[in-house]
Amino acid sequence: MAVAVEVTGADSTGAGPGPGFIEVDAVEKVFSVRRRGASRLRREKHEVRAVDGISFRVARGEMVGYIGPNGAGKSTTIKMLTGILTPSGGRLRVAGIDPARERTRLSYRIGVVFGQRTTLWWDLPLRDSYRLVHRMYRIPDARYRENLARCVELLDLGELLDVPVRQLSLGQRMRGDIAAALLHDPDVLYLDEPTIGLDVVSKAEVREFLRDLNAERGTTVLLTTHDLTDIEQLCKRVMVIDHGRLMYDGELAGLHEVGRSERTLVVDLERAAAPIELEGVRVVKVEGPRQWLAFPASRSAAPIVTAVAAAYPLVDLSVREPDIEAVIAKMYAGRS
Amino acid sequence: MGSGATGPVGRVWQLRAGVRAYGLIVMMWIRSTMTYRASFAMTTFGNFAATAFDFVTILLMFAHTEALGGYSLPEIALLYGLAGTAFGLTDLLLGSVDRLGRRVRDGTLDTLLVRPVPVLAQVAADRFALRRLGRVFQGLLVLGYALVVLDVDWSPLKVLMLPLAVVSGAAIFAAVFVTGAAFQFVAQDAAEVQNGFTYGGSTLLQYPPTIFAKELVRGVTFVVPLAFVNWLPALYVLGREAPAGLPGWLAFLPPVVAVGCVGLAGLAWRVGLRSYRSTGS
Numbered sequence A: 001m002a003v004a005v006e007v008t009g010a011d012s013t014g015a016g017p018g019p020g021f022i023e024v025d026a027v028e029k030v031f032s033v034r035r036r037g038a039s040r041l042r043r044e045k046h047e048v049r050a051v052d053g054i055s056f057r058v059a060r061g062e063m064v065g066y067i068g069p070n071g072a073g074k075s076t077t078i079k080m081l082t083g084i085l086t087p088s089g090g091r092l093r094v095a096g097i098d099p100a101r102e103r104t105r106l107s108y109r110i111g112v113v114f115g116q117r118t119t120l121w122w123d124l125p126l127r128d129s130y131r132l133v134h135r136m137y138r139i140p141d142a143r144y145r146e147n148l149a150r151c152v153e154l155l156d157l158g159e160l161l162d163v164p165v166r167q168l169s170l171g172q173r174m175r176g177d178i179a180a181a182l183l184h185d186p187d188v189l190y191l192d193e194p195t196i197g198l199d200v201v202s203k204a205e206v207r208e209f210l211r212d213l214n215a216e217r218g219t220t221v222l223l224t225t226h227d228l229t230d231i232e233q234l235c236k237r238v239m240v241i242d243h244g245r246l247m248y249d250g251e252l253a254g255l256h257e258v259g260r261s262e263r264t265l266v267v268d269l270e271r272a273a274a275p276i277e278l279e280g281v282r283v284v285k286v287e288g289p290r291q292w293l294a295f296p297a298s299r300s301a302a303p304i305v306t307a308v309a310a311a312y313p314l315v316d317l318s319v320r321e322p323d324i325e326a327v328i329a330k331m332y333a334g335r336s
Numbered sequence B: 001m002g003s004g005a006t007g008p009v010g011r012v013w014q015l016r017a018g019v020r021a022y023g024l025i026v027m028m029w030i031r032s033t034m035t036y037r038a039s040f041a042m043t044t045f046g047n048f049a050a051t052a053f054d055f056v057t058i059l060l061m062f063a064h065t066e067a068l069g070g071y072s073l074p075e076i077a078l079l080y081g082l083a084g085t086a087f088g089l090t091d092l093l094l095g096s097v098d099r100l101g102r103r104v105r106d107g108t109l110d111t112l113l114v115r116p117v118p119v120l121a122q123v124a125a126d127r128f129a130l131r132r133l134g135r136v137f138q139g140l141l142v143l144g145y146a147l148v149v150l151d152v153d154w155s156p157l158k159v160l161m162l163p164l165a166v167v168s169g170a171a172i173f174a175a176v177f178v179t180g181a182a183f184q185f186v187a188q189d190a191a192e193v194q195n196g197f198t199y200g201g202s203t204l205l206q207y208p209p210t211i212f213a214k215e216l217v218r219g220v221t222f223v224v225p226l227a228f229v230n231w232l233p234a235l236y237v238l239g240r241e242a243p244a245g246l247p248g249w250l251a252f253l254p255p256v257v258a259v260g261c262v263g264l265a266g267l268a269w270r271v272g273l274r275s276y277r278s279t280g281s
Helices: A074-081 A103-107 A126-136 A141-154 A170-180 A200-217 A228-234 A252-259 A302-311 A324-335 B007-034 B037-062 B073-094 B097-106 B109-113 B119-125 B130-149 B156-184 B191-204 B214-223 B231-237 B248-252 B254-279
Strands: A022-036 A043-058 A063-067 A089-094 A110-114 A188-192 A220-225 A237-242 A245-251 A262-269 A282-287 A290-296 A314-320
Touching: A022 A074, A043 A074, A043 A089, A043 A245, A063 A074, A063 A228, A074 A089, A074 A188, A074 A220, A110 A170, A110 B109, A126 A170, A126 B007, A141 A170, A141 A200, A170 A200, A200 A220, A200 A228, A220 A228, A228 A252, A237 A252, A237 A324, A245 A252, A245 A324, A252 A324, A262 A302, A290 A302, A302 A314, B007 B037, B007 B119, B007 B130, B037 B073, B037 B130, B073 B119, B073 B130, B073 B156, B073 B191, B073 B231, B097 B109, B097 B119, B097 B156, B097 B191, B109 B119, B119 B156, B156 B191, B156 B231, B156 B254, B231 B248
Parallel strands: A063 A220, A063 A237, A110 A188, A188 A220
Antiparallel strands: A022 A043, A022 A089, A237 A245, A262 A290, A262 A314, A282 A290
16 A cells, blocks of 8 residues: 555645645654653654644635544644644744744734633633633724624623633533634634534534634634534535545545545334345445445435335434544545 | 744743733632632631641640750741741742643643743643632741741841842742743653652751751752752841851842742743643643
């Protein structure tokens, strides 16, 4: 199997040379990890290339999904783009600023939401956390009031402002965190797993808000996620990283083609039947009256459901999206 | 570096921004604490009482002996009061920097690095606890007792020595706290080592140097310069000779030592933060 995988799907808006709002050129991050070697006492130094030569451009106002399995280098990339980590090699620019050298100047231009680490004040009303942001970022009063009012309206925070954060649900807290990251009018918003752990309704609310934000304010959004639905509903463009390398950069539909990923239709029939036969559909598993049908993720589920319903007594059905790990595994398999 | 603030102008800006941010965050913590008023009152008293037991221990010893290492009770109260007040102030103002290692481990340090204010200010203000005033009061109380009871031949220089010792001492402890925190960028579980020097050091200083081995006294003079917090200035005030055969003029050095320590601690912090940003954790 080839180790070096070229980036495919070059049709994306911001890719290729030329100026971008976010510019990443051959960026590397090498960690040296010590671990116990053969002899118990000596620790051997061991190099881990968390990010191994990544290049991409993101245009102003783009909304890009950044996906990959755990430990692929997603977080490390985000940490370099926010100035938390210094790259070991390559060149990075966000809004013309070198993040590692001018972390403080950059912080006024970016908003960051770490999905699992809230920056809100646990024991204080939500409003107090926003006041701190107001003063910490020295946001002009009028601007602050305007931005807060907009976030409160769009994120439906009105009744939560005077509630201590510890009493908020996970979804309410996430909305609160997103508002906190936007009060200083950032040009770029980084979201690390913004929908993780949220229920279906909360997920939908967060997605809707991000879509509006991007459309109305032209905020550039880069989000990492495990949930392909996030990408499907928000991002025209998706980048896939694995083992520190960019595996794919382009449209989501293209990713499904490259990855030959499949969605699964689970149908419950009235009684056990022989495996369903349909064009372009493969029966993966039969368990009594329940059957698992796989079909290419690029195809719509609707005609398949119609065809099944027409020919079989259908009781219940559900569609399962392919998970990112499976898509990436298939990408590898497809190239070997 | 890091924030792009280099040169004297950048430093001054950073210092001002740091102090301002520190104030903002401290206010947030005070308001958080005040949501549990009863608990606050109890923990403040608890803090006062717990530290007071240190002095009770000394009182109990004096129930059985006239002197400890050649020192009378009021003399030891002076040592205790100076060290206790200095340490109490530092513990109040940045006692939570030893939580840095935990922040590195659980990744919450990253949330501090994306804000437009110095990281040290944010870490120093973290979990600011007003209840630690209890320790300061207790130190001042013992210091007051010593000053009332002691029969000292006061001179202007000796009077000046006391506030100077408290402020310099607090700065020296602050430097130890920050250096320890900087070390936690590399070794995240070093909080206990740090506590050995801070809490352990302050307990050491409550006793006269004569009861310790010469090597230890020299160690806390030249290596981790805790002797400048109270021993050297207090012995001058008491008209005693400097410990372990050290020259007497060292008694005037605490402010100089404090400035040096703070400078070194600042350097250690920058090195630590830079190493974190290049290695992750």
